[in-house]
Amino acid sequence: MxxxxxxxxxxxxxxxxxxxxxxxxxxxxxxxxxxxxxxxxxxxxxxxxxxxSHMGQVILSGAPMAEIAAAFEALVPMDVIGLPRGRQRYGLFLNEAGGVLDDLMFANRGDHLFVVVNAACKHEDIARMKAALEPGVKVTEVTxxxxxxxxxxxxxxxxxxxxxxxxxxxxxxxxxxxxxxxxxxxxxxxxxxxxxxxxxxxxxxxxxxxxxxxxxxxxxxxxxxxxxxxxxxAGLCLYGHDIDTQTLPAEAGLSWAIQKVRRHGGDRAGGFPGADAVLDQIVQGAARKRVGLRPEGRAPMREGVALFASDSGGERIGAITSGGFGPTVGGPVAMGYVPTDQAAPGTTVYGELRGKRLPLTVTRLPFVAANFKR
Amino acid sequence: MKYTEEHEWLLEEGDLIVVGITEHAAEQLGDVVFVELPEAGTEVTKDEEIVVIESVKAASDILAPLDGEIVEVNGTLTDKPGLVNEDAEGGAWFFKIKPSDLSPMDDYMDEAAYKDFIA
Known part of the structure; x- marks a missing residue:
């Protein structure tokens, strides 16, 4: 300690x-x-x-903004070049198979990009950015x-x-x-x-x-x-739980974060780690999807609870990746992965809790409507 | 009042023992959001897991402190689990047990010993 x-x-x-x-x-x-x-x-x-403050703050600088943006675009599937000055965007680092290495925020601060990454991943993220971007772009951790x-x-x-x-x-x-x-x-x-x-x-x-x-x-x-x-x-993913190296953006419900310009048919399609697998899955659809789940009873169902299609027998169809009590909802809430044909809102699935199979309803995310100033 | 190392309190009420968890335990658990009680009439064995408590943080169990029969449970907790945080050593009792063997009571702590235990 x-x-x-x-x-x-x-x-x-x-x-x-x-x-x-x-x-x-x-x-x-x-x-x-x-x-x-x-x-x-x-x-x-x-x-x-x-x-x-435990999160990683990183500055990408030392070159004209257009060059920094173009270089960073090779690392993430987002439209970085088109991000206006003074604007921020959600991003993802992916491995060669398209699995998520981390999620992040990046902002165009005029003469540099300001990147915020998860605490648990920051050393790997910074090493990855240095390896890919230096010496053309300077990668500085803000400590x-x-x-x-x-x-x-x-x-x-x-x-x-x-x-x-x-x-x-x-x-x-x-x-x-x-x-x-x-x-x-x-x-x-x-x-x-x-x-x-x-x-x-x-x-x-x-x-x-x-x-x-x-x-x-x-x-x-x-x-x-x-x-x-x-x-x-709010239906937001926690890295290492709802998304990790075994999840691709589309099945995680994060296709929205990949702007059209980087997708198949876009002017700057691909050109990032895992592009083929990631972009193909957006077009073809995923076999499983991250969904919201509301336990019908009062008992919270937490990460790791196995999901089944029926209340007895059958193979496991997925698992809860985040779950607990939602104080604003006033009851238990969870997220997890289920096969796409069982991902429609209203579908009942069963979670195995203390040896019993208890029903959950697939629910649209977020559980609580966002309250952003747009 | 007697106390177990599992942070249960035991109160003799005629030939029954009323069981709940201590304020200290409730505070450690955090906001309780779910309580699953056994059914009245259930025969239990000492150290058997008979109550599930879920807080905003985690799930935990309450063990039967004695052998015996559960004769009454506090159904209020099913609808109002937060009572455990508000009144752990009063209104938020969990169950009443009719013990078949009282001898473990001698091993449980009195209030002074429990205060030392959690200090």
């Missing part, structure tokens, strides 16, 4: 009574005294402050900045108290914003299904900024537990 790294907000988490756990090599708060349920509901109704997410319907009003300019940002905009006298890199995005911001702030100012935000009566500190239930209700 002593090997766990600390974020710049670690002392603040301790002071706020955070219950700390090891996560992706960092000592992180899983919850605060309010508890996961209250933190979740607060984020959906007011605003929550999350420390996501002197914290990353704070402010999420929820009151996030805008709370952040406007510090700088009213953030109100002008739309969903997936990025901008450099002065917050409390410090230059912050702000995006209007997050991973909760709510409106909100992610704020990259110099580490020595992170605690002061977090304290300033927490002074607002509607802002409460939120741990990883509620972060997980929020993203699950």
């Amino acid at each position: 002593t090997d766990l790294r600390m974020t710049p907000l670690h002392a603040l988490h301790d002071e706020l009574g955070g219950k700390m756990v090891g996560f992706a090599g960092y000592d992180m708060p899983v919850q605060f005294p309010a508890g996961i349920m209250a933190e979740h509901i607060h984020t959906r109704t007011k605003a929550g402050l999350f420390d996501v 002197d900045r914290a990353l704070i997410a402010l999420q929820g319907p009151e996030a805008e009003v709370a952040l406007m108290k510090i700088n009213a300019a953030v109100a002008d940002m739309d969903f997936m905009d990025v901008a450099t914003v002065m917050l409390d006298g410090v230059e912050c890199w702000v995006s209007r995005s997050g991973y909760t299904g709510e409106d909100g911001y992610e704020i990259s702030v110099p580490e020595r100012h992170a605690e002061a900024l977090a304290r300033l935000l927490l002074e607002h009566e509607d802002v409460m500190p939120i741990g990883l537990g509620a972060r997980d239930s929020l993203r699950l209700e």
Whole structure:
């Protein structure tokens, strides 16, 4: 446990009574005294402050923007060249078979791309980018900045108290914003299904900024537990659970993230790892799909629960990849993979829990409608 | 009141023993969202898993602290599992058992010993 790294907000988490756990090599708060349920509901109704400093922040620079974008396009199946200045996009790193190595966010910040990757994958991601992009493009891990997410319907009003300019940002905009006298890199995005911001702030100012935000009566500190239930209700994938090297984008329901220009028939089709398998699956359809699942009873069904087509006998048809209790839904919710012919909303499948097969209904995602400012 | 190392409390009520989990255990579990109780009339053996509790974090079991017959269960918990967090050592009792062998009671902790145990 002593090997766990600390974020710049670690002392603040301790002071706020955070219950700390090891996560992706960092000592992180899983919850605060309010508890996961209250933190979740607060984020959906007011605003929550999350420390996501464990995630990797990377700058791609050192060449004209068009060259950086073209180089990065060779690594991801997204339209990078067409991403306007001041805009952010969701992305995927894929292996040669099209399996997902990580999911990420990337932003055009004028003279460089700013990339945010998952904590557990960041060393591999950075090594992959360096190997593919250097020396033409410089790959720099940002190690002197914290990353704070402010999420929820009151996030805008709370952040406007510090700088009213953030109100002008739309969903997936990025901008450099002065917050409390410090230059912050702000995006209007997050991973909760709510409106909100992610704020990259110099580490020595992170605690002061977090304290300033927490002074607002509607802002409460939120741990990883509620972060997980929020993203699950929002139908968002957690890397290593809902997506991994064994899943291709189309079966994971992530085809939307691959813009037409990179697909078969597009002007810049292919040219990224796993392109053939990934693009063929978009056209031909996948044999299985990631779906939302609502247990009919009250018992939560969690990751690993095997799924069956009937309440007795038969082969396993899939498994739950994320599951738990959805505080806003007010009942158990889950996601998992099922054969495409059993993926239509309304289909009943069965999960094996403690030796019993219990019914779940295939449900359209998200469970809770997104509340973005478009 | 007696306490087990599984963080159950046991309260004698006539010839029955009322069983629940301690406030400490409820706090460790976090928000309880599901409780599955045995049926009244079930014969149980000590250390048998007879109650399932699911919190927002994880699933856990409650073991039968004694041999005997479950004579009554607290059905309120099925509809209102959050009561476990609100009133763990009162209204959120799980079941009443008619023990066939009371001898394990001597091995269970009193309040002072349990406080040391969780300290």
